[in-house]
Amino acid sequence: KAGVTQTPRYLIKTRGQQVTLSCSPISGHRSVSWYQQTPGQGLQFLFEYFSETQRNKGNFPGRFSGRQFSNSRSEMNVSTLELGDSALYLCASSLWSRDPSYEQYFGPGTRLTVT
Amino acid sequence: AQTVTQSQPEMSVQEAETVTLSCTYDTSESDYYLFWYKQPPSRQMILVIRQEAYKQQNATENRFSVNFQKAAKSFSLKISDSQLGDAAMYFCAYRALSSDSNYQLIWGAGTKLIIKP
Numbered sequence: 001k002a003g004v005t006q007t008p009r010y011l012i013k014t015r016g017q018q019v020t021l022s023c024s025p026i027s028g029h030r031s032v033s034w035y036q037q038t039p040g041q042g043l044q045f046l047f048e049y050f051s052e053t054q055r056n057k058g059n060f061p062g063r064f065s066g067r068q069f070s071n072s073r074s075e076m077n078v079s080t081l082e083l084g085d086s087a088l089y090l091c092a093s094s095l096w097s098r099d100p101s102y103e104q105y106f107g108p109g110t111r112l113t114v115t
Numbered sequence: 116a117q118t119v120t121q122s123q124p125e126m127s128v129q130e131a132e133t134v135t136l137s138c139t140y141d142t143s144e145s146d147y148y149l150f151w152y153k154q155p156p157s158r159q160m161i162l163v164i165r166q167e168a169y170k171q172q173n174a175t176e177n178r179f180s181v182n183f184q185k186a187a188k189s190f191s192l193k194i195s196d197s198q199l200g201d202a203a204m205y206f207c208a209y210r211a212l213s214s215d216s217n218y219q220l221i222w223g224a225g226t227k228l229i230i231k232p
Contacts, residue, residue: 003159033220042224043206056219090160100148100212101167104220106160 002027004093004107012113018079021110025072025093031055032074033104034066037088046089049074078112086114117142119209121223128197129231135182136192136226138207145169148210149183149190150220155203163205166190194228202230 005024013019025032033056034046045058049068066076072093078085088111092104119140128134140149147168154160166174166183173181178195194201207223 043222045219045222048219092160100210100218101165103150103162103165108159 004091004105006089006091006107006110008110009108010111010113012115013081014115015081015083017081018077019081019112020075020077021089021091021112023074023076023091023093023107025074025091026105029093029095029105030072031094031096031102032068032072033092033094034074034076035090035092036060037090037109038086043090046076081114083114086112088112117144117209117211117221119207119221119223121205121207121226123226124224125227125229127229127231128194130197130199132197133193133195134197134228136194136205136207136228138190138192138223140188140190140207140209140221142188142209142211144211144213146212148212149181150208150210151179151181151190151192152206152208153201153203154206154225155200158203160206164192197230199230199232201228203228 007022031050033048036044047066048056052068063079068074088109090109091107094102094104149166151163152160153163164174164176164179173183180193182191204225204227206225209221
């Protein structure tokens, strides 16, 4: 079974631009979560989608948004990029978001650099 | 609010030796799940081991085992017979079982494990 895939793997953008990152979960998984990982802040939760609905949201400004499609693929968008948005963005999928024991399966991440 | 603390930013161990990574958490919940995830350099994060709080027995997965002390709110990871492939960032995570929490994972800051050949 194919793992979680994220595209693109690397991205360089300029301040003020916007960016869209994509995540394809493992086949059959309906829950997708997004995280921002930086050396200083560690792993920070952005949001979670389940069956096309946002179920959880972290403490990030409105410039960060996401969506999930009917095939469970998810995108996240960051508008008006700031230097501090440079980070590794991780996507994780899971089978069912309401079983607390569930394991999250992570993608390789998208490395975003804002200059 | 729940928090997870990993007080060791970096640990090193000689190959074939045993190392213990620390994790403490704060919660008022009585039942919850705890996880250890591993993130090797430039590779995907994977689950190492999980523990449900109401189970007294410590979880084990091959060379990986935990020491779960519920009263002390401590959840340490022991890696026996360390191998070069164990070199990675290790993250401790907590998830409450209450629906109020929306089952969101709370993450520690991570511990970088270095294996010396």
